[in-house]
Amino acid sequence: MKKLLFKELRLCLTPQVIIFLCMSCLIVIPSWPSLTSFVYTFMAFIIVFPVAIANHDIEYTALLPIRKIDIVKGKVLLASFIEIVSILISIPFALAKVLLINPLMGPEGIYAELGINLVLYGIVLFLCGFFNLLFIPWYYKNPYKTAKSQIFPTLIIIFLTMVVMFVFMIFPQASAFVNSYTGIALIVQFVSLGLGIAFFVLFNFLAFRLGAKKINSIDL
Amino acid sequence: MSETILEVCNLNKQYTNFALKNVSFDLKEGTIYGFIGRNGAGKTTTLKCIYNLVHSDSGDILYQGEKFQSVEVKAKNEIGLLFGGVDFYPNQKAKTIAKVTATFYDSWDQELYLKLLKFFDLDQEKKIKQLSNGMKVKFGLTLALSHGAKVLLLDEPTSGLDPVSRDEVLDCFMKICELKKTTILFSTHVISDLDKCADEIIYIKQGEIYQNSTVSKFKSDYLHIEGSADSLNGINKDNIGRLFIHQGKFSGIILKKQQNDFAQFALREPTLEELMLYIERGHENEETPF
16 A cells, blocks of 8 residues: 555656645635635646546556556545645644634634534545545546546535535524534534544545446456 | 466457457466567457456466466566556656666565666666657566566567667577576567577467467478579469569478478578468468559
């Protein structure tokens, strides 16, 4: 697993990805829907995967002493890595917003939707995992045609992001509840984060299994 | 007696316009096999099936007696596969690709890698796109040889190489085959390379194994014939395959058992290339479009 990740990072991670990873720091913008800043992370795949194909990455990886299905594992690891780094980059900016910017802005500066809390990160992890679950098996249906496998999962994630944001806007009580850091709300936050992590792991595992099934049925 | 290291048993693969049909052969250790056939005969597909890149419809690949898929990682660790030259990651330095590749092999020999770079006169600081076609082939061979492979499956490893480089590569094949008992199966359209170094020939024709034997046995049934074109008068030309008449001279291939009928002509053992042309085009009614 370590070798595969090393290979992916050394040979497949194009420098332009940094731009998309840094987009998650937009979370710091006052009165801006926090969840939106993570959607840009998925745009990184629009660069990484087609560039890998142009570089004959799949042909190289297939020659290495690994199982054919480990080609998929490498890409699941890469996708997860990009998503986790994007989340990690956002954390100091999220803390700056909560601890420095929001107090300066006063109550009117806090947007009436899902604020910055562990529920947000739980949902982000869920969406990242769900994106991988949609994208990876679709991609390995025919790794030489990437358009559909990128467009549809990304659109679905944008749609889900909008749904989550609207739900919290429509139900301000829910928004107020999860945005507080006390008592039962804090427990809900930790549970949400735990569930987000669990779904992220589960979806990535399923993405690998389904992608592996697809790659076994195609000729390289 | 050399031991069988890899067995291909009744491999079948159906495509829309092409099929591999019951392809079977064994590879013995310390032997160099020439894998020949026309473009599209099934050489690359067979190599890809062996390495589990292409899913065969039926048939088995056995590596050291075990099913390839059940020992896939071990087998791939001990097999070096190369399709032409290295043409992946054109913007990466050769050094980077070697570094990543090395991490995957248990038996990567960095010292040997550096020696091979020197032997092939390669600069690992260059990016892949800066390498010539010949250098890409040499770099691919360097990677394949540096992990001490027991079996090398090479698809046209000498194409794109100049005669001197080709000679170097063939010398290298013969040396590692002799010293390390490495088995080499290589396909090539430069048939003269096989005359120099192959022990055995596996001939594939339209997806089927046409011949699988030692080079000398492969040649043993045929003779090359040549003489002046005038002397052909009164001779049954139907018995001469791949008859080629040019500037008052003729050449062709005959069956060895008919040599008494052609005793007056210069006869010699045919080259593999002459034999291949005879097998593929020997009895064609050659009509050109111009």
